Amino acid sequence: MSQQEIHFDEVISRYRSDPYDYVDIHAIHAGLVHFKAAEGTEVQAESGEWQHIPGTPLYEITRERNLKVVTARTNGIVSFLNTALDGKFVEAGEKLMTIRHPLKKKEIIESILQEVLSLFLAPERARYYFAMDVQSRIDQKGLRSVFINPGDEVITMSLMKRDTPVYYAGDPGIIHSVYFKPGDSVNHGEPLFGVCAEDKLPLIQKIITRVKAEWE
């Protein structure tokens, strides 16, 4: 989507006609698969204060007598199940099912914003914190007032008591959206924050206002 030319009516009508996210579930590695959820089953994501209560079991996969139960990480309905694979040996990455996740207004706004913002992704599964300088600027001036440039140390990644400074490598801009709380464990490839150029801020605000106004 062009950052300058966002077609609001088209985007909003897309989300109105189908206000769901479709999350494909793939085999985590090769092995013998047995499904634990049927098509149409409502599944719950992991929960608890520390995300320690596992989600609904989706499938079991066994390789070399090592059995793993894979659980849901998003809530929704199992909208597709590749039943032909039940009890069969599958290769790593094979699509097993799809969960239809109902989007809330906030998620729709975020979903549209993520198409417009430059996302900074977690390089590894680890705990993340803003660098001390960035955190103090956020504390003093507020989130959407912090401008970052390529080469700035923005994040500290902490893994096994080893801290790694992470440097920003995208276009200069303002930290607009943050997708983690300091100290959260974030999976590899998930967005940590989204950056927008200063001149794009009015566009971003327009998206938020429009979705808020038009979405019930």
Add this chain to the structure above:
Amino acid sequence: MGVNSAPVAGLTPAAISERIESRELSRRCAILPEDVVRKVFRYGATAGRRIEQHARLDRCMDRLQDLVVEAERRGEALASGTVVMAAELGRGSGRFDRRWYAPPGGLWLAMAWADTLLPDFARLLPLAAGIACCETVRSYGIDAAIKWVNDIHVRGRKVCGILCQTVSAPGSGDRYHLIGIGINCNNKTFPAELRDTAVSMRDLLGRSLDLSQFALDLLVALAWNFGLVHFQEECELAAGGYPDKPESPVVAAWRQLSDTMGRQVVYGYDVRRRPLYRAAVLDIDHDGGLVMALEDGRRITEYSGEILYLDGKPSPAPHLHAVTPARIEGL
């Protein structure tokens, strides 16, 4: 920056090699096949390849970072295993803004290790550093134990602290793991706020240590344990990364030197300032993650952060020579 008079005499790369050949090979070969022992030491051979000693520095980690930048300016990469030592530190610090008291008499050093490991194995380096320090302290007859991740303590009093950071050279982007180690060897006094929580080896033994021999022992232990991480990587990659991996020799060694298993703990990223929850420690997993049971019985595994012991259970006496042939050969 000029290098001042050496605080630790006789500590050279040649002395490390000689110690490995004359003592360590035979000691390790009593437990493991010689080809395995030699391979592990080859992987770790760069530990202490270059040693820079100072009478005083603000921080060894800062000097090591300067060396990374200086090497890059010369169009070179800093030699992996480069060690910076100082007889005392002016601004010694641990994680966050915690001060590390580093007067003369202690062993204060930092080592750079080139980032050539895959991420799944690089995460074991902080454990390997803890094992090396604990093994070395214990080899002097002190009943030290490791508290997850790598605090070395004797009955609740800290004898050694380890700080791990990963840095990138500004131009080339070459990454190094910097391992900062502080060991209370011959320090005579601690500030009042540390008297109940820190202890020196001198106090525990009732005599002073030969700091140069101790430093030599530590660098040899680092060579072995860092080499073991690389050896584990080689073995697991050769085995194809199957999910039912044999026990990691690094984790096995850590487990046998630690008194963390079974303890009641409070967990947090900065646990002193912001404790998050209480739990009972069940195990450490293949990747070094701490497996705990929460008060409602649910399990949680953490790969970062730190713990405080809530119970006053004394340290058990872990076994030395923790890595057995079965663990190595099982890879």
